[in-house]
Amino acid sequence: MMKTFLIPAKYNEIQIGELLDRLPYISENITGVEYNSTNKTINIYLQDETYLSFLEDGLKDIEDNIEILRVAKQRIIKDNTVSDNLQAKTEVKETKSFYTEIEMILMERLDNILLKIAKGNEAINRQYPSLLTEEAMDRCQYHKSFPQNVYSLFHIPHDFRIIEQIRKESEGLPFPAFVPAGIYLRPCICYHVYEELAQQPVNEFIIYTSRGQCFRHEVAWKTNDFRKTEFTMREIVFVGHREQVESFRNQLMDEIWNLFEKLGLHGKLLTARDPFFHYDDLKTKGAFQAMANAKYELEFISNAGNTFSIASFNNCGDMICQKYGITDTSQEYLYSGCIAFGLDRWKEAICDVYGDNEADWPSLLKNLN
Incomplete structure (x- = not known):
């Protein structure tokens, strides 16, 4: 589904850019964002319309932060x-x-x-x-x-019981067996x-x-x-x-x-x-x-x-x-x-x-x- 939002009229170009940068991080459910500079609107595409209220709350959160943010003009x-x-x-x-x-x-x-x-x-x-x-x-x-x-890495413990159990399973990856490795991709x-x-x-x-x-x-x-x-x-x-x-x-x-x-x-x-x-x-x-x-x-x-x-x-x-x-x-x-x-x-x-x-x-x- 697609939902259109009107950008606050008082937003300058920098604030609009900040808004567009932050929008995709509201939810993984967002599949696209389009900005119409003529009528100052944003089209946001969602996989599932049940996330609409969550999207609206997230958008309000971002706008509240932009309101109080002192934005430096790019030089x-x-x-x-x-x-x-x-x-x-x-x-x-x-x-x-x-x-x-x-x-x-x-x-x-x-x-x-x-x-x-x-x-x-x-x-x-x-x-x-x-x-x-x-x-x-x-x-x-x-x-x-x-x-x-x-990105955080996970591994399978060096435990023969877990290893044997995985070997017996015929399909799929053994996700329950993975544990955090305490290592991150830089x-x-x-x-x-x-x-x-x-x-x-x-x-x-x-x-x-x-x-x-x-x-x-x-x-x-x-x-x-x-x-x-x-x-x-x-x-x-x-x-x-x-x-x-x-x-x-x-x-x-x-x-x-x-x-x-x-x-x-x-x-x-x-x-x-x-x-x-x-x-x-x-x-x-x-x-x-x-x-x-x-x-x-x-x-x-x-x-x-x-x-x-x-x-x-x-x-x-x-x-x-x-x-x-x-x-x-x-x-x-x-x-x-x-x-x-x-x-x-x-x-x-x-x-x-x-x-x-x-x-x-x-x-x-x-x-x-």
């Missing part, structure tokens, strides 16, 4: 958008569950460029596991900020760096980089080639004093923007609308001001006119270092930042503009050996 730092973007050389394709060899080659070349930038800034290269322990999750508190994105890479540095003094500005698979539980009907539940990230994580962290983040924003333009991509570098804070944390002036500068995003604009964030530039203040007990030699908590690149999205951006024929790619991505 555009850099913009190279054009009205006549290149036309895509390939037809829009259905989302698939694998990458072709040429796509794998493209991702490797993109990552090599990003790794070179990291190493050029004396980053320490690391490879970390794809899992987070229960202790690590409890310390980083990701499950408090983004509970809807967490949603990002940076927490491994903080685990490595936890409870020890850091006597100099330090930079790490790592690449790996990450996992987030996304709304099923919103997944596509740009938004996946499993994806590859390259991260650059840095820890130091306040001025060092902010200065390095700004430096990396300039370097990555230059790369973005050299690759012939179009989009904007702007303040993010989805900082990593709760609604309740944003009701004071200080928190509001901190939020406005906490996160920047590099948005790619596709040939179809859709925007996708392909990199984020985060200044975490001293918040995460406090959680992990990371200090300088004077026992003062340090500051940290993280630059995150969605390699799958960079790959899709190149394919959207140039197609998957290597001969058509920018010179930076061609095999020049």
Whole structure:
């Protein structure tokens, strides 16, 4: 069934965006959301009409939060958008569950460029596991900020009676036998760096980089080639004093923007609308001001006119270092930042503009050996 709701007339563009972002998380029963900008209405599709009252309550909850939320207007730092973007050389394709060899080659070349930038800034290269322990999750508190994105693992105990019982069952998976493993699929890479540095003094500005698979539980009907539940990230994580962290983040924003333009991509570098804070944390002036500068995003604009964030530039203040007990030699908590690149999205951006024929790619991505 479909239900139409009228958006409050006083909502500005940012508040409408916030509403649209939050709506899918009211219930798994929602199968789609459509926004009509002309008459300011939202069409919400439900699997089961018995969930309608639940939907209405959830929508009221979100609207109440938006009413009291102090929303910072997005600031555009850099913009190279054009009205006549290149036309895509390939037809829009259905989302698939694998990458072709040429796509794998493209991702490797993109990552090599990003790794070179990291190493050029004396980053320490690391490879970390794809899992987070229960202790690590409890310390980083990701499950408090983004509970809807967490994947938890389950296993079957090493108990011969349970194992024998399962072997005797002829059909289906033995769901009652599974128990929580106390292990989580990592949603990002940076927490491994903080685990490595936890409870020890850091006597100099330090930079790490790592690449790996990450996992987030996304709304099923919103997944596509740009938004996946499993994806590859390259991260650059840095820890130091306040001025060092902010200065390095700004430096990396300039370097990555230059790369973005050299690759012939179009989009904007702007303040993010989805900082990593709760609604309740944003009701004071200080928190509001901190939020406005906490996160920047590099948005790619596709040939179809859709925007996708392909990199984020985060200044975490001293918040995460406090959680992990990371200090300088004077026992003062340090500051940290993280630059995150969605390699799958960079790959899709190149394919959207140039197609998957290597001969058509920018010179930076061609095999020049």
